[in-house]
Every structure is written in C-alpha cells, then in structure tokens.
Amino acid sequence: MTIKISRRHLLAGAAAAGLLAPFVRPFGRVRAAGSPGKCKAMFVYVPDGCIPDKWHPNGSEQSFQLKPMTEPLAPIQQHLVFLKGLDMYAGGATHEGGVRKVLTGTAPVSLDVFLGQTLNQTDLLPHASLQLGVGTNFQNGSGGMSFIGTEQEVKPDDDPINAFTRVFGNAPGGGNPGDDPVARRRKSILDVASADITRARGRLGSVEKEKLDVHLASFQNLERRATTPPPAACATGTFNSRGYANSPTDYYPKTWEKEENFQAVGELQMDIAALALSCKMTRVVSLMWSHPVSPTHIVGGGAIANHDSSHYGAPDSATAIAFVQNKRWFMDRFVYLIQKLGATPDSDGGMLLDNTVVFLCSELGDSNNHDHKNMPFLLAGQAAGQLRTGRLLDSSGQAQGGQNQPHSKLLVSIANLMGVNVNEYGFTGLGTGGLPNLV
Amino acid sequence: MAMEHTTSGPGRCLLVALSLTLAASAGCVGSITGLGGGDDDAPPVVTPGQHCDDERPAARQLRLLTRREYAATIHDLLGVDVDTASVPVEPRIKGFDDNAAAMVVTDRHMDAYLALAEDVSERAVTTQRASLLHCDPNVASCKREFVTDLGLRAFRRPLSDDEIDGFLAAFQSASFDDGMRVATAAMLISPNFLYRWEIGDDSGTLTPYETATTLSYLFWGTMPDPQLFDAAAAGELSTPEQITAQARRLLADPRARAQVNEFATQWLRTDGLTANKDAAIYPSFTDAVRNDMAEEQRRFFEHVIFEKNGSFQDLFDADYVYANAELAQFYGLQPGAGSDWAQVPVTPDSGRGGILGLGALLASHAHSNESSPIKRGVFVRARLLCQDLAPPPPDVDATPPGLDPTLTTRERFAAHTENPACSGCHQYIDGVGFGFEGFDGVGARRTVENGLPVDMSGAVVSLEGFDKATSDPFNDTRELGQMLATSPTAQSCLPLQYFRYARGYAETVYDACTINNLQLDFSQGNLSLQDMLIAVTASPTFTRRKVQ
Numbered sequence: 003m004t005i006k007i008s009r010r011h012l013l014a015g016a017a018a019a020g021l022l023a024p025f026v027r028p029f030g031r032v033r034a035a036g037s038p039g040k041c042k043a044m045f046v047y048v049p050d051g052c053i054p055d056k057w058h059p060n061g062s063e064q065s066f067q068l069k070p071m072t073e074p075l076a077p078i079q080q081h082l083v084f085l086k087g088l089d090m091y092a093g094g095a096t097h098e099g100g101v102r103k104v105l106t107g108t109a110p111v112s113l114d115v116f117l118g119q120t121l122n123q124t125d126l127l128p129h130a131s132l133q134l135g136v137g138t139n140f141q142n143g144s145g146g147m148s149f150i151g152t153e154q155e156v157k158p159d160d161d162p163i164n165a166f167t168r169v170f171g172n173a174p175g176g177g178n179p180g181d182d183p184v185a186r187r188r189k190s191i192l193d194v195a196s197a198d199i200t201r202a203r204g205r206l207g208s209v210e211k212e213k214l215d216v217h218l219a220s221f222q223n224l225e226r227r228a229t230t231p232p233p234a235a236c237a238t239g240t241f242n243s244r245g246y247a248n249s250p251t252d253y254y255p256k257t258w259e260k261e262e263n264f265q266a267v268g269e270l271q272m273d274i275a276a277l278a279l280s281c282k283m284t285r286v287v288s289l290m291w292s293h294p295v296s297p298t299h300i301v302g303g304g305a306i307a308n309h310d311s312s313h314y315g316a317p318d319s320a321t322a323i324a325f326v327q328n329k330r331w332f333m334d335r336f337v338y339l340i341q342k343l344g345a346t347p348d349s350d351g352g353m354l355l356d357n358t359v360v361f362l363c364s365e366l367g368d369s370n371n372h373d374h375k376n377m378p379f380l381l382a383g384q385a386a387g388q389l390r391t392g393r394l395l396d397s398s399g400q401a402q403g404g405q406n407q408p409h410s411k412l413l414v415s416i417a418n419l420m421g422v423n424v425n426e427y428g429f430t431g432l433g434t435g436g437l438p439n440l441v
Numbered sequence: 442m443a444m445e446h447t448t449s450g451p452g453r454c455l456l457v458a459l460s461l462t463l464a465a466s467a468g469c470v471g472s473i474t475g476l477g478g479g480d481d482d483a484p485p486v487v488t489p490g491q492h493c494d495d496e497r498p499a500a501r502q503l504r505l506l507t508r509r510e511y512a513a514t515i516h517d518l519l520g521v522d523v524d525t526a527s528v529p530v531e532p533r534i535k536g537f538d539d540n541a542a543a544m545v546v547t548d549r550h551m552d553a554y555l556a557l558a559e560d561v562s563e564r565a566v567t568t569q570r571a572s573l574l575h576c577d578p579n580v581a582s583c584k585r586e587f588v589t590d591l592g593l594r595a596f597r598r599p600l601s602d603d604e605i606d607g608f609l610a611a612f613q614s615a616s617f618d619d620g621m622r623v624a625t626a627a628m629l630i631s632p633n634f635l636y637r638w639e640i641g642d643d644s645g646t647l648t649p650y651e652t653a654t655t656l657s658y659l660f661w662g663t664m665p666d667p668q669l670f671d672a673a674a675a676g677e678l679s680t681p682e683q684i685t686a687q688a689r690r691l692l693a694d695p696r697a698r699a700q701v702n703e704f705a706t707q708w709l710r711t712d713g714l715t716a717n718k719d720a721a722i723y724p725s726f727t728d729a730v731r732n733d734m735a736e737e738q739r740r741f742f743e744h745v746i747f748e749k750n751g752s753f754q755d756l757f758d759a760d761y762v763y764a765n766a767e768l769a770q771f772y773g774l775q776p777g778a779g780s781d782w783a784q785v786p787v788t789p790d791s792g793r794g795g796i797l798g799l800g801a802l803l804a805s806h807a808h809s810n811e812s813s814p815i816k817r818g819v820f821v822r823a824r825l826l827c828q829d830l831a832p833p834p835p836d837v838d839a840t841p842p843g844l845d846p847t848l849t850t851r852e853r854f855a856a857h858t859e860n861p862a863c864s865g866c867h868q869y870i871d872g873v874g875f876g877f878e879g880f881d882g883v884g885a886r887r888t889v890e891n892g893l894p895v896d897m898s899g900a901v902v903s904l905e906g907f908d909k910a911t912s913d914p915f916n917d918t919r920e921l922g923q924m925l926a927t928s929p930t931a932q933s934c935l936p937l938q939y940f941r942y943a944r945g946y947a948e949t950v951y952d953a954c955t956i957n958n959l960q961l962d963f964s965q966g967n968l969s970l971q972d973m974l975i976a977v978t979a980s981p982t983f984t985r986r987k988v989q
Contacts, residue, residue: 094832095832095833096832096833098832099832129548130548133549139529139530141713141715141716141717143533145532150545150547151545153532153534153542153543154532154542154543154544154545155532155543156529156547156549157529157530157532157547157549159529159549161526161527164526164527168549168552184559187559187615187619187622187623187626188555188559190611190613190615190623190627191555191558191559191611191623191626191627191630192555192627193610194607194608194610194611194623194624194627195627195630195631197607197610198604198607198608198627198628198631198632198633199631199632201601201603201604201607202631202632202633206503206640208989209501209640209989210501210502210503210640213503213545214503214632216545216546216547217545217546217551217632220546220547220548220550220551221546221551221630223548223551224548224551224552224555227552228555254715255715256526261717297716297717297809299717307717307809310808372833
C-alpha cells in the first residue's frame with residue numbers, strides 16, 4: 003500500500019482534538035519582517051510561582067535591573083523579553099487551575115499541541131510536538147500543562163533515554179525498507195494494522211468518534227515516522243557523553259525520577275530538545291521541570307523542597323531564601339538551554355536561538371497567595387527575526403479598565419510568531435489579538 | 442474551578458490541602474454528592490431511602506487499558522511479561538486511574554505500543570509457539586486457524602470474516618513464523634485490543650463478549666478466561682442471574698484479591714506510600730518498612746473481604762493488625778510468634794486496627810517531614826465521606842506555620858480554626874485531621890512530640906453533610922473509625938467510589954438512581970463488602986449503554 007499521510011485524515015484528527023474549535027479564528031495579519039516559517043517554539047515550565055518582588059526586574063524597557071531570582075539570567079539577558087503585568091484570568095484556581103490554563107488560556111487544547119498539529123498539517127515533520135519532562139510524572143497529583151482535548155492530558159516523557167530513542171533511535175530509515183528485516187516487518191505490521199483501524203472506524207461510526215480520531219492521528223503520525231526519512235541529518239553523536247544510564251534495578255523511583263539525577267536528566271532533555279528542533283524532527287517542544295506542588299529537593303538549590311519553600315512567608319525568611327536559591331538553580335538551567343540553542347546551528351540557517359521563541363512559564367504568580375497575577379513569564383530567542391529581545395515589557399494596567407493584560411494574548415502572539423494566524427486563544431474577556439507592543 | 446466540576450478529583454483536594462492553602466468560607470461548600478451536570482434530559486428523581494426504577498444508561502465507551510491492565514493482558518494472552526514504563530502514566534480522575542474520557546492514545550502511546558508489540562510478538566512466537574499454535578503450519582488452513590484463535594482472545598470477541606482476511610495479509614511474502622509475529626503485533630496495536638469496548642448492540646445492550654470483558658477487567662484486571670469466553674459464546678451472560686453468577690465465580694478466584702487491593706489502594710490513595718520522606722527525620726522508615734506496610738494493607742483487605750466475608754464495619758473495628766517482626770517493631774507492638782506475617786492483637790489505645798491505622802494510609806497522607814492534619818482531614822472528607830471540598834480562592838496568604846521545636850504540630854496548625862478567614866473550610870478539615878496526631882509522618886505511633894504530650898482529640902463537624910450543624914467529638918483514630926463505620930454518609934460513600942472505579946467515569950446527575958440503588962442495597966444488606974462488589978454487576982445499567 004502507499005503510505006502517505008492524508009491531509010484529510012489529519013484535519014479530521016485535528017478537528018476531533020478540538021483544534022479547529024471556535025476559539026480559533028482566522029486572522030489576516032501581515033508581518034513586516036521575519037520568517038515565521040522558520041520559527042520554532044519551546045515551552046519551558048518551572049514549578050510553583052515566584053516572589054514577585056524578587057523576580058520582576060525594575061526599570062524601563064531598555065534599562066532595567068534584575069532581581070535575586072532572575073539575576074542568574076544576566077549572561078543571556080540580551081536574548082530575553084521580561085514580561086511584567088500579565089495575569090491569567092478565568093479557569094481554575096491555585097496550582098491545579100494554573101497549570102491547566104498556562105498553555106491553554108482556558109481553551110481545550112494547549113498551545114504546544116495546537117501549534118504542532120496545525121503546523122504539521124503542512125510541515126509533515128516526524129513529530130508534531132514533543133513533550134519532555136524532568137520528574138514531571140513523579141508524585142504528581144496536580145497535572146501537567148499539555149492537553150490534546152478537554153481533560154485529556156499529553157503526559158511528558160520523563161525518561162531521556164526513551165525520549166532520545168523515540169526521536170532519534172531505531173526507527174528504520176524511511177521510504178524503502180529494503181533488506182532490513184526489522185523495517186520490513188514493521189511496515190507489514192503497520193499495513194495490517196492500518197486496515198484494521200479502518201474497519202474499527204466503520205464498526206463504530208459516530209460512536210466515540212473523537213477518541214478514535216485522536217487514535218487514528220497518532221497512528222498516522224507513527225506510520226509517517228516509520229516510513230519517511232528525517233528531513234535533515236541529526237548529529238546525535240555527542241548526546242549523553244557523560245554516560246547517564248537507567249538502572250534496571252531502579253523500580254521505584256525509576257532512575258530518571260531520582261533527585262540526584264534531576265540536573266543530569268534535565269540537561270539531557272534540553273539536549274534532545276535542541277537536537278530535535280535543529281534537525282527538524284519537530285518544530286515544537288515543551289519541557290516541564292517537575293510539576294506543580296513540586297516535592298523535589300534540588301541538589302545545589304535551597305535546602306527545602308521546592309513547593310515547601312514556595313510558601314515563603316515573609317520575603318526575608320529562611321524559607322524565602324531557600325525559594326530564591328531553588329529558583330536561581332532553575333534559572334541556571336535555563337541559561338544552559340538558551341546558550342545551547344545559541345550554540346546549535348539550525349538546519350534552516352543561523353543558530354537555533356535566532357529561529358526560536360522560548361516561553362518560560364509557571365503556574366502561579368505570587369506563591370504565597372496562590373494567585374495568577376503578574377506571572378513570572380519571559381520569552382527568549384529572536385523568533386526568526388520577529389522578536390526584539392533584551393527588553394522589559396511592562397503590561398501592568400494596560401488592558402481595559404486598567405487591568406493587567408491577560409496572558410492569553412501572549413499565547414496569541416506566540417502562535418502568530420509561529421505563523422499560525424489566530425487572534426484569540428482561550429480567554430477573551432479583556433479583548434483579542436496579540437500582546438500589545440511585543441512585536 | 443467550580444465545586445460541582447465532575448473531574449476535579451480528590452487528588453486535587455489533597456494537594457490543596459498539602460499546600461496548606463487557607464480558604465474563605467464562601468465557595469467552600471457546594472454539591473457534596475459530586476454529581477455533575479449533563480444534557481437536556483431531566484435527571485431521574487430519587488427519593489432518599491427508597492429504591493428507584495429509573496436507572497439511566499451511561500454513554501458508550503472505549504476504555505483504554507491502563508498500564509497495569511495492559512501488562513496483565515499481555516501475560517494472559519501470550520505468556521510473556523512486559524515492562525510498560527514507556528507508556529504514559531494514566532491521569533487520575535476522582536482518584537482513579539481508569540477514567541475512559543480522559544484516556545486517549547497520544548503519539549507517545551502509539552510509539553510505545555508499537556515498540557512493545559514488536560518486542561512481545563517476537564518473544565511470544567519464539568518462546569510460546571507451542572501454546573499459541575494448535576495446528577500444522579504446513580496445512581493450508583493453519584494460518585486462518587491461528588488468526589481466528591488469537592484474534593478471539595486478543596479482541597475479546599470473535600473476528601469477522603473481513604477481519605480474519607485482513608490479518609491473514611500478515612502471512613503474505615513472509616515465513617509462517619514471521620506471519621505469526623506480524624499478525625500478533627498488528628493485533629496488539631489495534632483499537633480492538635487496546636480499548637475495552639463498551640459499545641453494545643443497536644439497542645445499547647452490551648454484547649455477551651463485552652459483558653464478559655467488563656466483568657473480567659472489573660474483578661481480575663485482565664482479559665476473560667476460557668469459562669467467560671465459553672459463557673459469552675453460549676449466550677449465557679444475558680440475565681442478571683447469569684452475570685452475577687459469573688461475578689461470584691470471578692470474585693472467588695484468587696486473582697480477584699490483587700484486584701480488590703488495587704481498588705483499595707486507589708480508593709484510599711495509599712499509592713502515596715512511595716513518596717519521598719526525610720531520611721534525617723525518619724531514619725527507620727526504610728524501603729523494607731514501606732514494603733511491609735503495603736503488604737499489611739494487602740493482607741488486611743484479603744482477610745476482611747475474602748477470609749472473613751466481612752462488612753463495612755470490619756474495615757474500621759479490627760482488633761488486630763497484620764505484621765511481621767519488622768513492622769511490629771516499627772509499630773511498637775509485640776510481634777506474633779516468630780518473624781513471619783501474623784495477625785497481631787492490638788488494644789484500642791494503640792490506635793491500630795482497621796484502615797485508619799494502616800501504615801500505608803498514615804504515611805501516604807502526610808508530609809515528607811511531618812504529619813499533616815490537613816491532608817488527613819481532607820482525605821477523610823473526600824475519600825471516606827465523598828465530600829469534596831472546593832479549592833481555595835486566590836489571594837489568601839497560604840503561608841504554613843513553620844517548624845517550631847517548642848510546639849506540637851497541632852498547636853502550629855490551630856490557627857486555621859481560629860482565623861475566621863480560614864475556618865469556613867477548615868472547620869470541616871482540621872478537627873478530623875487532629876485526631877490522627879497520634880501518628881507521625883510515616884505512620885509510627887507517638888504520644889509525645891517535641892517533648893509535649895500529643896493531643897489526639899478531634900471532632901467531625903457536619904459529618905452527615907455540610908448543611909448539618911453538628912459536631913461529633915472523638916479521641917484518636919479508633920473512635921473516629923467507630924464513628925465512620927456507623928455513619929450513613931460513610932456507608933454510602935464506598936459504593937459511590939466503587940461505582941466510579943467499576944464504570945470508568947465520574948458520575949453525573951443521570952447516575953443518581955443507579956447510585957442510590959447501590960447505596961441502598963449496601964446499607965440494607967448488612968453492609969457486606971462482597972455483596973457490594975457484586976451488586977454493581979447486578980445493576981440494570983451494568984449492561985446498558987445510551988444510544989445516541
């Protein structure tokens with residue numbers, strides 16, 4: 003049989019996943035500069051909010067001073083847009099409500115999943131989007147940030163070896179399986195299974211159609227990966243040069259969930275992200291560090307588990323000091339990521355950081371109050387010539403009625419930077435369109 | 442998030458508690474039944490205390506196998522073991538891992554399923570060939586026989602002729618064994634294998650094979666056995682009598698014991714037993730002790746439900762615990778004779794005996810470095826009383842009391858009930874949780890904390906519903922257990938929790954009649970636990986699904 007991805011099927015899957023839901027409206031924007039077609043997106047989550055006075059820089063757009071929690075970002079400051087005065091409106095409260103809406107804006111589907119599936123209707127890359135985690139599924143009772151449908155989470159992969167193998171590993175080179183018996187057999191399996199799915203759809207008709215449409219889209223993505231050569235060469239030779247390995251005797255916690263491996267696993271996941279973006283395995287990667295209400299004791303961070311430290315009480319308490327130390331540790335890792343993107347050549351030309359927009363996010367504003375105000379957000383990367391960085395963008399009181407701007411406008415802007423022309427994403431109670439003055 | 446939100450799970454409430462967030466009274470109390478909204482049909486009218494005859498069928502569902510079900514099914518189908526670590530974890534809805542609506546096959550699921558199917562089919566054909574193949578490959582009909590036999594067991598129903606022909610394509614231009622591998626792997630990534638189908642016929646009645654499958658996964662967590670297949674083939678799974686007879690057979694089988702313990706683990710959320718604990722504070726809480734606690738729970742439920750055929754009260758008023766020498770020492774009890782597992786008698790002042798004294802429960806509902814009256818209070822409300830509390834509003838300073846060596850935990854947390862901004866919700870939580878203070882963060886008994894005597898007194902405010910202005914005092918967990926054992930609200934909660942688990946969805950208003958009848962059967966039937974486990978299969982809606 004001819005294995006060719008069907009656009010019609012993909013669209014059916016997209017519709018089933020709520021991707022073409024009414025919240026997406028065409029937006030006839032014409033951009034003056036830049037190349038959104040080259041743009042990649044990363045969504046990086048760090049847990050449990052911040053101490054606002056110790057996070058948000060003070061000063062003007064071009065001249066501002068970092069605070070204790072953001073100070074470690076100084077070496078990459080020229081690549082960042084600090085975002086001040088963004089609130090998350092509507093949706094649920096506290097940690098669980100925050101993580102649910104940080105990438106959805108209260109829409110059913112999260113922006114990482116939406117962008118991946120929308121763009122991949124034409125890009126046809128091996129992976130529409132990748133969801134990676136660092137201990138994200140470990141003792142997580144609060145949920146994640148990626149959703150493929152209402153209440154339907156896309157769980158991040160916490161195991162860097164599995165994630166690497168899945169993206170770069172043993173998939174047979176595409177098109178013609180030739181003499182490789184494993185590849186031949188895999189093609190036969192997929193051919194037989196494909197016909198079976200068609201029959202199953204026939205049996206079910208309209209019953210559970212959305213669920214089976216998601217299933218079919220996942221199957222067709224798998225077929226494409228198994229039979230299509232990757233679009234660019236991936237230089238994976240230096241991956242995991244320190245030799246991290248999963249121990250088969252680590253039953254619980256698994257090796258990748260152990261606190262002593264938190265940094266090593268995180269760096270491997272960031273390496274995978276940079277590799278996958280640079281050689282067009284995908285255009286969208288999300289990375290969650292731990293999860294809301296993070297129980298992680300950060301080796302080299304504060305002496306208190308992250309969430310416990312986030313209830314810092316007074317801003318100068320010992321708990322607050324530990325929270326600052328924990329946050330600075332995460333910012334050091336973010337510097338690693340941005341420098342990695344800056345040093346990785348992109349298959350679209352230039353360096354990866356030139357062609358990427360990175361959204362650093364969390365699920366709370368002030369962790370003491372469990373609020374969703376003045377969120378600790380920032381963007382990084384030049385987004386293929388579209389984003390001016392090295393700035394502080396203060397949106398405090400800029401929305402109607404003197405309210406803070408909704409973060410859903412930022413989500414719109416990120417979609418636009420990726421060339422996806424929507425003018426609303428989720429919450430629209432304070433207007434539509436992108437975040438004013440961002441681009 | 443609205444209180445009546447059907448999928449705001451107790452896990453969420455637990456974490457709200459864990460975060461020690463204070464909540465104002467407004468918005469704390471909403472629907473306590475957890476019933477969600479639905480479509481335009483008027484919901485059934487239920488008269489409390491009376492059976493109702495308006496049970497409504499639920500939606501047709503494809504239920505994705507959990508990782509646990511997947512591994513058990515592969516084992517029973519092909520005779521090989523499988524590690525499912527590469528399959529994404531299940532979302533927890535109302536605390537349970539089998540919510541059909543929340544479980545979809547993402548890209549990563551599909552990649553994992555293919556990799557597992559290739560591996561499993563290879564090993565199965567290599568090591569289990571004789572048990573999978575019952576014909577001579579040199580005989581032309583053998584392929585069809587193989588596909589027909591394996592397909593019946595993999596899809597848990599007979600294949601259509603079209604389907605058989607489709608899988609026979611696996612044998613084209615391949616050796617016979619390669620054909621077996623390809624056909625097997627293709628079946629293992631099929632929606633017919635990966636989901637339990639609860640679709641039914643044109644009238645919405647589950648087919649006999651679907652009924653067999655639903656029964657099998659409910660009681661064993663795996664595919665049907667030959668007797669269930671035979672009963673389905675013979676059309677002997679149609680009447681409630683036939684179904685409950687099979688349910689009783691399945692429940693009597695040793696395989697049901699692990700499954701019931703799995704339900705208990707999800708109901709009580711004792712999966713938290715694996716959580717990190719501060720080794721400097723709790724040096725004696727070793728991996729061995731954790732394993733012992735899990736074993737204690739398993740043995741306790743096995744005894745109460747299967748050996749004793751016990752009742753709801755037996756879950757609370759046991760005058761014994763199961764322990765080996767190591768756990769007995771950890772608990773400060775005199776071990777039974779020898780070091781092996783044994784029933785060890787306990788006195789009421791030990792706090793042990795019954796589910797509230799289980800180490801697994803106490804350690805799961807606590808912090809890494811201290812006990813948690815809040816987590817334990819919320820646990821009782823959400824899991825044992827089915828009283829889900831709303832998440833706290835924003836803008837409340839959620840700073841917890843810091844560790845203070847001069848105070849007990851109770852003294853540090855007492856501010857909740859004294860501060861009017863907090864007491865609206867915490868009046869329902871803290872008094873319950875304080876009664877657990879005789880146990881530390883890893884479930885060890887304590888009568889002294891920081892050199893101060895531990896106050897184990899507590900009170901349950903509005904036990905039978907947040908609209909009831911009552912306060913029932915108690916001292917220590919045994920008295921709390923007695924109160925819960927005889928509470929109509931607690932007695933009606935367990936059948937609801939089991940309904941959620943058995944049916945794979947969070948209830949809606951349309952399930953009110955079914956749930957009412959299950960609760961009434963339980964309370965009028967001497968609170969027999971085995972009967973409750975069976976009753977869900979006798980419900981008219983067990984085999985009925987809504988036709989769109």
